[in-house]
Amino acid sequence: MLPGYSLLLAAYVAGQLQIARALSSTRVCKNIPNDNGWPSEADWSQLNNATGGRLIATRPLAHVCHDPDYDSSACQDLRDNWLLPYPHVQDPTSVIAPYFQNQSCSPFTGKDTPCARGSYPVYSINASETAHVQAGIRFAHAKNIRLVIKNTGHDLLGKSTGQGSLSIWTHNLRSIKHIKNYHGDGSPYTGAAVRLGAGVLGDDAMKWAASIGARVMVASCPTVAVAGGYTAGGGHGLLTSLYGMAADSVLEWEVVLPTGQLVTATPHNGHADLYWALSGGGAGTFGVVVSLTTRIYPDEPMVGASFSFDTNSTASRGQDGFWDAVVAVQSTLGSLVDAGAVAAYAVASGYFSVYAVAMPGTDVGSVEAPFAPIISAVNQAGVQLNVSKTAHSGFLGLFNTYLLQAVRTTPAAQITTGRMIPRSLLEDKSKAQVVADAMRFAAEQGFTMSCAAVNGTRKSAVTGSHPNAVFPLWREALLHCIWTQTWDFSAPWAEMLARQDVLTNIVMPRIEAATPGGGAYLNEANFEQDHWQENFYGENYGRLKNIKDALDPTGVLYSRTAVGSEDWVQDGQGRLCRARASA
Numbered sequence: 057m058l059p060g061y062s063l064l065l066a067a068y069v070a071g072q073l074q075i076a077r078a079l080s081s082t083r084v085c086k087n088i089p090n091d092n093g094w095p096s097e098a099d100w101s102q103l104n105n106a107t108g109g110r111l112i113a114t115r116p117l118a119h120v121c122h123d124p125d126y127d128s129s130a131c132q133d134l135r136d137n138w139l140l141p142y143p144h145v146q147d148p149t150s151v152i153a154p155y156f157q158n159q160s161c162s163p164f165t166g167k168d169t170p171c172a173r174g175s176y177p178v179y180s181i182n183a184s185e186t187a188h189v190q191a192g193i194r195f196a197h198a199k200n201i202r203l204v205i206k207n208t209g210h211d212l213l214g215k216s217t218g219q220g221s222l223s224i225w226t227h228n229l230r231s232i233k234h235i236k237n238y239h240g241d242g243s244p245y246t247g248a249a250v251r252l253g254a255g256v257l258g259d260d261a262m263k264w265a266a267s268i269g270a271r272v273m274v275a276s277c278p279t280v281a282v283a284g285g286y287t288a289g290g291g292h293g294l295l296t297s298l299y300g301m302a303a304d305s306v307l308e309w310e311v312v313l314p315t316g317q318l319v320t321a322t323p324h325n326g327h328a329d330l331y332w333a334l335s336g337g338g339a340g341t342f343g344v345v346v347s348l349t350t351r352i353y354p355d356e357p358m359v360g361a362s363f364s365f366d367t368n369s370t371a372s373r374g375q376d377g378f379w380d381a382v383v384a385v386q387s388t389l390g391s392l393v394d395a396g397a398v399a400a401y402a403v404a405s406g407y408f409s410v411y412a413v414a415m416p417g418t419d420v421g422s423v424e425a426p427f428a429p430i431i432s433a434v435n436q437a438g439v440q441l442n443v444s445k446t447a448h449s450g451f452l453g454l455f456n457t458y459l460l461q462a463v464r465t466t467p468a469a470q471i472t473t474g475r476m477i478p479r480s481l482l483e484d485k486s487k488a489q490v491v492a493d494a495m496r497f498a499a500e501q502g503f504t505m506s507c508a509a510v511n512g513t514r515k516s517a518v519t520g521s522h523p524n525a526v527f528p529l530w531r532e533a534l535l536h537c538i539w540t541q542t543w544d545f546s547a548p549w550a551e552m553l554a555r556q557d558v559l560t561n562i563v564m565p566r567i568e569a570a571t572p573g574g575g576a577y578l579n580e581a582n583f584e585q586d587h588w589q590e591n592f593y594g595e596n597y598g599r600l601k602n603i604k605d606a607l608d609p610t611g612v613l614y615s616r617t618a619v620g621s622e623d624w625v626q627d628g629q630g631r632l633c634r635a636r637a638s639a
């Protein structure tokens with residue numbers, strides 16, 4: 057071919073592409089308020105009608121801190137509790153992650169600063185029935201507007217909010233139904249189960265289970281909902297080493313598809329792909345979950361334990377001795393988790409605290425062996441460990457003893473990054489040292505590290521679990537760690553954004569370099585995680601994307617870093633638009 061001709065051809069193709077892009081950018085953005093396509097008042101009032109009057113014209117939670125709604129005592133109450141989950145959990149649109157609150161209506165700015173809606177949804181449906189969810193999905197599809205699903209607002213990656221959107225608020229879908237003897241279609245599992253409405257909080261589920269002598273998989277934070285982002289994203293908790301991830305216990309998902317159709321997805325019916333995807337592949341993108349049905353397990357006695365040391369425990373060896381002792385613990389945690397334990401610990405300001413070990417056991421004497429390798433390794437590093445243990449008749453007692461106080465008072469408004477660390481790295485002396493050096497670097501940058509040590513191997517012999525989209529790394533990782541810094545609302549906003557930059561561009565690369573073969577837990581990660589498809593979903597991504605495209609070809613559902621979200625970008629005015637192919 058003549059060079060001149062191919063140049064011409066290239067110019068022609070480029071021109072055609074430009075035309076195609078111009079066309080598509082005018083047609084494939086979702087409408088935001090003031091766009092011609094934005095629904096009329098009459099449209100909204102019809103939606104309100106279709107949802108039994110449960111459509112809320114939203115106001116940001118902190119509107120009571122600003123004129124003309126200023127209310128000093130209500131505002132003070134918000135300020136006192138803003139860093140904790142619960143004010144946000146109870147509100148139709150508020151979210152815990154400050155970055156995504158984006159200070160558009162902050163309780164910490166003056167009352168004469170305007171309260172703007174910013175990234176919060178414009179309308180919210182306070183759903184109490186499946187029909188309300190269906191009406192919301194159909195409306196968003198028909199009117200080409202952005203749809204958001206909010207349950208508790210715990211999401212750290214900005215998934216449960218979105219500018220110019222209609223939100224479906226699933227918090228009030230709170231039914232709990234005990235199924236004494238589950239017989240699923242074709243399911244090998246028969247036994248006790250529970251159907252939980254999407255809004256049921258871990259707290260409700262845990263207390264309900266304890267009341268019938270049972271256990272259910274929940275998050276360590278009791279205000280996280282079971283059937284929302286938690287279980288769909290995998291879901292770890294203090295029982296992970298016994299029953300695998302929360303998603304491993306799911307028997308059925310009751311889901312409103314992007315078309316508005318209600319289906320039940322099980323491992324064996326016509327919606328088996330949806331079952332697979334929703335069990336670990338992430339929420340907010342395949343459909344709106346109305347309920348899940350999950351196995352429950354008989355409650356049994358447990359032993360709880362805790363231990364700690366600090367830089368003073370290592371006498372003259374200070375920081376070096378301290379980190380040697382951390383390495384010693386991390387490389388021997390395998391013996392604990394293989395005994396069915398989960399260990400939750402934190403490292404901050406020269407203090408190492410394993411604040412909750414949860415393990416099966418009838419009395420404190422019955423669990424000595426799994427601690428022996430840890431005590432001896434730490435001893436070699438120069439620290440004499442004193443493990444304190446308590447016996448409990450069931451899971452709830454242990455939870456209340458070790459976690460309740462902490463979760464009630466620990467701020468959840470933070471910047472976060474996360475990493476799952478393969479066990480093989482921690483059990484190799486030199487690799488474990490490299491990992492610890494990166495952790496030490498993060499600590500020196502002022503980040504608190506919180507880890508959960510698990511054996512996430514599904515005990516399929518016990519549970520007969522079905523294949524699912526849980527990130528496969530959960531089966532090989534010993535640690536899931538997050539590095540956080542509490543959001544400082546008294547600091548200039550720009551300073552917190554700068555801290556976020558340090559986390560993403562300085563701390564994270566060090567941690568990643570030290571943890572080859574690692575990945576990140578999609579529910580507790582950095583919203584700026586690069587290569588998130590690979591880091592959050594691994595080898596499952598291709599299949600998940602195919603399922604997403606088949607279920608939602610027009611993109612009714614979008615959540616940041618959820619499967620298929622790479623097909624969308626937000627334009628300068630906050631509209632969600634189709635990403636240009638190969639731009």
Ligand SMILES: Cc1cc2nc3c(=O)[nH]c(=O)nc-3n(C[C@H](O)[C@H](O)[C@H](O)COP(=O)(O)OP(=O)(O)OC[C@H]3O[C@@H](n4cnc5c(N)ncnc54)[C@H](O)[C@@H]3O)c2cc1C
Nearest residue numbers: 207208209210211215275276277281284285292339340345
């Ligand atoms: C303080 C704190 C502690 C945590 N502890 C744990 C822990 O111990 N273990 C753990 O695994 N995770 C933990 N997490 C992470 C938690 O699992 C995620 O934040 C999860 O996304 C919360 O889900 P949600 O439904 O409660 O919250 P939301 O923020 O309301 O929703 C999260 C995502 O799920 C989608 N979603 C919610 N409801 C539905 C629905 N009904 N149908 C479809 N999509 C839906 C939303 O669109 C969004 O994408 C913790 C988070 C925080 C902030």
Ligand SMILES: *[C@@H]1O[C@H](CO)[C@@H](O)[C@H](O)[C@H]1NC(C)=O
Nearest residue numbers: 102104105106107108109110
């Ligand atoms: C919905 O509209 C119909 C007809 O206009 C009316 O009779 C009914 O009361 C409305 N329902 C609600 C919940 O507003």
Ligand SMILES: *[C@@H]1O[C@H](CO)[C@@H](O)[C@H](O)[C@H]1NC(C)=O
Nearest residue numbers: 155156157158174175214219
């Ligand atoms: C925060 O608000 C600014 C405008 O004030 C906007 O440009 C930016 O995209 C918003 N960020 C998020 C995360 O919503």
Ligand SMILES: *[C@@H]1O[C@H](CO)[C@@H](O)[C@H](O)[C@H]1NC(C)=O
Nearest residue numbers: 110112147148182183184228
């Ligand atoms: C949402 O609905 C519940 C009942 O299901 C009601 O108690 C609550 O007040 C409603 N919340 C809002 C903000 O409308």
Ligand SMILES: *[C@@H]1O[C@H](CO)[C@@H](O)[C@H](O)[C@H]1NC(C)=O
Nearest residue numbers: 364365366369439440441442
């Ligand atoms: C454990 O107890 C011993 C004896 O009381 C004490 O010397 C030691 O400092 C304790 N270890 C830690 C890590 O607190």
Ligand SMILES: *[C@@H]1O[C@H](CO)[C@@H](O)[C@H](O)[C@H]1NC(C)=O
Nearest residue numbers: 365366367368369405406407
């Ligand atoms: C170490 O001991 C000093 C003096 O008692 C104390 O001030 C400091 O807080 C201790 N460090 C830690 C990490 O506990």
Ligand SMILES: *[C@@H]1O[C@H](CO)[C@@H](O)[C@H](O)[C@H]1NC(C)=O
Nearest residue numbers: 394479511512513531532533
């Ligand atoms: C988890 O424990 C099981 C025994 O229950 C063991 O077979 C498996 O190898 C452990 N997982 C890892 C990653 O070591």
